[in-house]
Each structure stands twice: as C-alpha cells, then as structure tokens.
Amino acid sequence: MRHRTRVAVLGSALAVAAVGFAAPGAVAAPSGDVTVDKVVVNGGSPIVLGTTAGKTFTVSVTASDDSGIESADITLFGGGSSVALPQGSPKCVADSTTTSTCTAKFTLDPDTDFFNNSPAGTWYVDALVTANDIDTISAEKAGSFKVQRQAKLTANASPEPIKKGKTLTITGALTRANWETGKYAGYTGQSAKLEFKKKGTTAYTAVKTVKTDNKGNLKTTVKASVDGSYRWTFAGNTTTSSVKATGDAVDVR
Template sequence: MRRHVLWGTVATAVAMTVLGSSSAQAEGRGDIRVTKAVTNNGKSVIVGISKTVTFPIKLTIKDDSGVKRLEHIDASSTGSTAGGPVEWIGTSCKKLSRTTSECTATMSVNPHSFPWYSDTNANVTAGEWAAWGNVQANDGDYWLFDRVALFKFKRAATLTAVATRPNPFSHSKQVKVTGTLARADWEALKYRGYSGQSLKLQFKKTGAASYTTVKTVRTNSVGKVAATVDATSSGSWRWFYRGTAATMQVASPGAAMSLAKPTLHAAPRLG
C-alpha cells in the first residue's frame, strides 16, 4: 500500500510537536528567526532512477540568546499535495557569533522509494520545492518556518547524438544528425522518450572552443529527433536541451564528423 503525504498534515504535526495541540496555529515565540536559507548551493536537485542523491540545505539562524539547535527540517513540493521520499540524515552547525549559527542539514532521496511513496503519480512532484521545519534558541524561543530555501527538484534526462554522411563518396557535404531525448520516469524507474521538446542542433568546428546553434528541431512521439544540414567543415555535432522547471538541462556528447572523402583503394590483382 502506498503512503500519501499531505503538506498540511505534516506541517500540523510539526506544530503540535513544538507547541502542543491547543496552540497548533502559532508560528513561534520570541525573536529567533531563519535569516538566510539555500538548498544545494543554489543549484537544482537532479534525481534519476537508481542512484541515491544527497544534497545540503543551509540555514542561517539568529536569536539574541544564541541558537540551540535545528529541531526539525524536511522538504516538499510547493505545487502538489503529493509527498516525496526525502530523508533528513544529518546536521552540522557552526557558531558564527554569539547570536548567530549556520546549520547545514544533509537530505537524501532514494529513487526506489518513489513508486510506493505517494497515492498519485510520483512524477508530478517534480518542480518547485521548499524546506520547512523548526528551530530553537537557548532561551526557549522557537520558530516554525516554511517555504524557505526554494529550489527546483528535477527529473534527470539523457540525450544522444549520432552524425553520419548520407553519401560520403559524393561531392555533397550533407550531414545527418539523429538523437534521442529521454527523462526519468519515477513511477516505472526507467528512462522514457520525451516527446514534443525543442532541441538545438549545435556544431563546433575542429579546433574551436565552443558550440554554435545551427538548427532547432522538436522530438517526435518517442523522443527521437533528426536533422540534415549542409556542413562547411569537419567538427563535432551535438544536441542541446535547455530543460524545464521539472526536467534537467542536458547536452549530448559530441559526435565527430570529417568531411574528407574516403580514399578508394584498388583491389589487388589475382594471379
């Protein structure tokens, strides 16, 4: 049986733990506050289909009596009631001054937990996430925080590129570049072709430092893409996908292509 987590239920449980059931609507007591918060050093959290991903949530906490501890922390989607299998696995705090401490919580996501974690499709949890929890001060002050350290929780993606010359023996310098864009399906724990996405075909001339965009093409119903272009020199071809709020940005490995004509060798004479 799958476990369904509602943000309101979890937030209320945290409030009752700190305040008691009769005061569950209060936000805290005293002057303790989270003054700064950032997840994964400001980068998106990318999750695939097999590897456990860990990431930090760093909080700057201030109180006139000094900070006692980070009492609880968790993270969840801001746009869905579906939960996510994020675990709080450890915290380290350092004192910055008499009144201020910086606490870093390490969070863990195991993709294998996705299929049973929510009543809904686990893929809908991708998008904007935020941290929530509570902190305590040395003088007994406490504060319940939510929607801090906002970040993007994204599905991993893969992208391939293959470059060929339709007719390497002709004077034509046409190059055909194919590829496939796929992204993690957290329900099936497989990568599936991603349809209807705009990909940039990019080229880097041999000896050049960077790629330039040549053409833009959309993937078909199974995530495949193809384009035929006239090349002016030898070099490397790749596909580039800029990603979305729920799917990571990805570039394929470069596919090298030479425009030199193959050399024909005469067959050896027999006898």
C-alpha cells in the same frame, strides 16, 4: 514492490501533526526576534535523479537571534504531498554570538521513495528554529529547490565521411527518467538546440532549434562545410534536468 522509506505521502493535516509545522501557505508568526537569514540546498544545484540511484544532499539554514541559536528542525515538502525528513537532527554551528548555520542530510531515492513522477518540480524547505532564550520561529517555505527527472540525450551525424556541400543528417533522442516504471522514456514535444564546433576550436555555436517527435526523437539536416562536431543540447525545465549530448565528429572532404 515499490515503496517509500524516507519520503512520506501525507495529507496536510497529518504532515503538520508529524513534523510540527503549519500547512504550506499558512502564515507563521515568530516568537521573539529569531530570523531565518539564508537557506541553501545541495549547494544551490537541483537534485537530479535517475531511475535507481539515490542522492544524499545537505540542507543548511542560517538563523539569528540576540541570544544565539540553540537548534533547528528542517523538513522538505514536494509535489504529490511528499514529505522528506532528515537523517538525524540538524547540527548547528555558531557563525557568531548571534548567528548559527544548522545543517542536515537528506536522501531521495526514486527506486524506494517515489511511486510516480509527481514529486518532480519545486520543493520547499520548512524550518523550525529555536534560540537559546527559547524564542522560536516557524519559517514556512523558507527556501525552495528543484527535484528533477534526469534527462539523457544522444547525437549522431551521417554519412561519415561526407563531401563538402552535401547534406548531412543529424539525429538524436531525448529521454528522461520515469520514476513510475523505473525506465527512461522519450520526452516528446521538447525544443533542443543543434550546436556545431569547428575542428580545432573549443566553443560550440547554435545552428538551429528542433522539437522532439512523439517518441522523443530529433532529426534535421545541414550542408556540410568544414570538419567539426555536432551535438544536441536541452535546456531543461522545472521537472527535468538540462543535458548536452556528446559531440559527434564529422570528416568533411
């Protein structure tokens, strides 16, 4: 049975009581002159999750006060009213006499934390920072990041080998993680680019754009001209990661 461990689904009022923050979207007034200067999640990269393996990542909050920073509490909020709490208290390291960077580790595991796909999309960082002189700031949505369903993409060119000038068919399939079923499923109605790399070169160039069918499949044709490799690429979106298929080499004779 699927269940949650680190990520709780809470109503706004309960979430506030649990972590000490105002509901998302409310205006929080600072006490004193504490400021939140920067928030970095996972080094600036999205959190991409498949169907089973969890991901542990860091969230850092840099804050300043004339007296220096004593501590910080960090909480993450996502779609489907998801709330993620850190693994232990954030550790604050002084960058100067007035500024510190407080870092915490979080883990998201689709197999144990998510019942469905609603957590995919934009998440926010809330930070409650306390200075050495006990001034505080409750910074809501101090930062944002993406939690994405992992995408997979294949490519196959046929027939191989092929005579120059003949029609080459390139197929593929775009799938993405379904956190409700624990499996990958076809991603329908999505635009993918067909790219070609001439043999002996290193760069792919765009050939055309094709949309996936109702099962996530891709199919198009081109005229064979020279030896090289074809692949599909998907740019990704708010809920789903970008992905590039492994190129399929074609021998043109």
